[in-house]
Amino acid sequence: MANPTGPTPIDLPALRRAPKVLLHDHLDGGLRPATVLELAEETGYANLPAGTEPELAAWFRDAADSGSLVKYLETFEHTVGVMQTPAALARVARECAEDLAADGVVYAEVRFAPEQHLEGGLSLDEVMEAVLGGFAEGEAAARAEGRPIVVRCLVTAMRHAARSREIAELTVRWRDRGAVGFDIAGAEAGFPPSRHLDAFEYMRDHSAPFTIHAGEAFGLPSIHEALAFCGCDRLGHGVRIVDDITGVTPGASDFSGAQLGRVAARVRDARIPLELCPSSNVQTGAVASMAEHPFDLLAQLRFRVTVNTDNRLMSDTTMSAEMLKLVDTFGYGWSDLQRFTINAMKSAFLPFDERLALIDDVIKPGFAVLIG
Numbered sequence: 335m336a337n338p339t340g341p342t343p344i345d346l347p348a349l350r351r352a353p354k355v356l357l358h359d360h361l362d363g364g365l366r367p368a369t370v371l372e373l374a375e376e377t378g379y380a381n382l383p384a385g386t387e388p389e390l391a392a393w394f395r396d397a398a399d400s401g402s403l404v405k406y407l408e409t410f411e412h413t414v415g416v417m418q419t420p421a422a423l424a425r426v427a428r429e430c431a432e433d434l435a436a437d438g439v440v441y442a443e444v445r446f447a448p449e450q451h452l453e454g455g456l457s458l459d460e461v462m463e464a465v466l467g468g469f470a471e472g473e474a475a476a477r478a479e480g481r482p483i484v485v486r487c488l489v490t491a492m493r494h495a496a497r498s499r500e501i502a503e504l505t506v507r508w509r510d511r512g513a514v515g516f517d518i519a520g521a522e523a524g525f526p527p528s529r530h531l532d533a534f535e536y537m538r539d540h541s542a543p544f545t546i547h548a549g550e551a552f553g554l555p556s557i558h559e560a561l562a563f564c565g566c567d568r569l570g571h572g573v574r575i576v577d578d579i580t581g582v583t584p585g586a587s588d589f590s591g592a593q594l595g596r597v598a599a600r601v602r603d604a605r606i607p608l609e610l611c612p613s614s615n616v617q618t619g620a621v622a623s624m625a626e627h628p629f630d631l632l633a634q635l636r637f638r639v640t641v642n643t644d645n646r647l648m649s650d651t652t653m654s655a656e657m658l659k660l661v662d663t664f665g666y667g668w669s670d671l672q673r674f675t676i677n678a679m680k681s682a683f684l685p686f687d688e689r690l691a692l693i694d695d696v697i698k699p700g701f702a703v704l705i706g
């Protein structure tokens with residue numbers, strides 16, 4: 335379906351119409367500020383740092399803008415704090431699916447850590463039931479609005495805790511009901527992925543995929559462990575893989591002198607997907623600025639790069655906004671954005687035939703209209 339007037343100019347409204355794929359988005363990092371306030375009121379959570387919607391939105395963004403992953407993660411106390419009942423969990427999940435669909439996301443894998451939602455006396459399975467029920471409601475509402483989306487769940491274990499094996503078992507127990515993979519998250523320094531080998535072994539033993547937050551706050555050793563010892567299918571962030579590339583400077587335009595070390599070569603050769611989260615990386619100090627983000631270096635070297643939001647509330651962002659930042663910084667066009675989107679769809683933990691159907695029936699036709 336060619337556009338007779340040529341390519342659509344790339345701006346936020348046009349980006350919202352593009353069919354987008356999101357692999358790295360935290361449920362507890364994407365609440366609407368108004369919902370945080372309402373749930374705090376309903377559930378008797380008294381510790382919120384602000385009392386109005388704009389103040390609370392600004393607080394999350396500013397507090398997350400700390401240059402430190404550990405400080406950034408402290409902001410989750412307040413979102414997790416209001417997500418301790420089945421109704422609250424289901425509402426947050428439903429609104430997440432609706433917000434992503436309204437932004438034009440057609441496939442999303444949304445992650446959260448069930449072990450953080452037990453303060454109200456729920457079991458891990460009850461938490462899963464509430465969240466997956468919320469996603470299904472959100473999918474149905476979005477379909478009724480004419481913005482269909484498929485939302486699946488990644489089940490996260492916290493890397494400083496000791497429940498990862500149990501969470502891996504939970505993931506496998508729910509895999510035919512919407513949980514498509516496993517992850518570990520939380521502070522990276524001091525908590526290497528190899529602390530959780532039995533969880534990863536369990537996943538591999540059950541032919542079930544997983545991603546690992548690695549190479550965000552901590553460098554190459556963490557990426558190496560995630561790949562070599564743990565056998566992850568994707569890398570959450572993985573942005574520090576640039577530490578294994580010499581002969582180039584991120585932010586430059588000519589990367590022809592790039593030389594890949596063994597780990598970087600393995601990541602590229604094996605087509606290991608990188609779940610890059612540009613705004614989040616700047617906020618946590620993983621990268622100094624958007625202009626210096628290695629996204630373009632990695633894209634030009636043909637790593638399997640994907641664009642992600644990480645935490646929409648803390649970064650005050652959306653998938654469309656992340657794409658616009660990349661367009662403004664690196665001059666990407668629609669075909670680049672389509673490539674990143676297809677990279678993401680190819681890397682999803684959804685069955686192959688369903689991935690292919692979304693690429694052929696939704697993503698390519700959607701971009702064709704915009705490319706013209």
Ligand SMILES: O=c1[nH]cnc2c1ncn2[C@@H]1O[C@H](CO)[C@@H](O)[C@H]1O
Pocket residue numbers: 360361362363403407410414445446447450490519520521547550614644645
């Ligand atoms: O970028 C990140 N790096 C590491 N951990 C994160 C990041 N964003 C969120 N979380 C952690 O993951 C938990 C489950 O969703 C959140 O509660 C937060 O502690």
Ligand SMILES: [Zn+2]
Pocket residue numbers: 358360519547570644
């Ligand atoms: Zn993350």
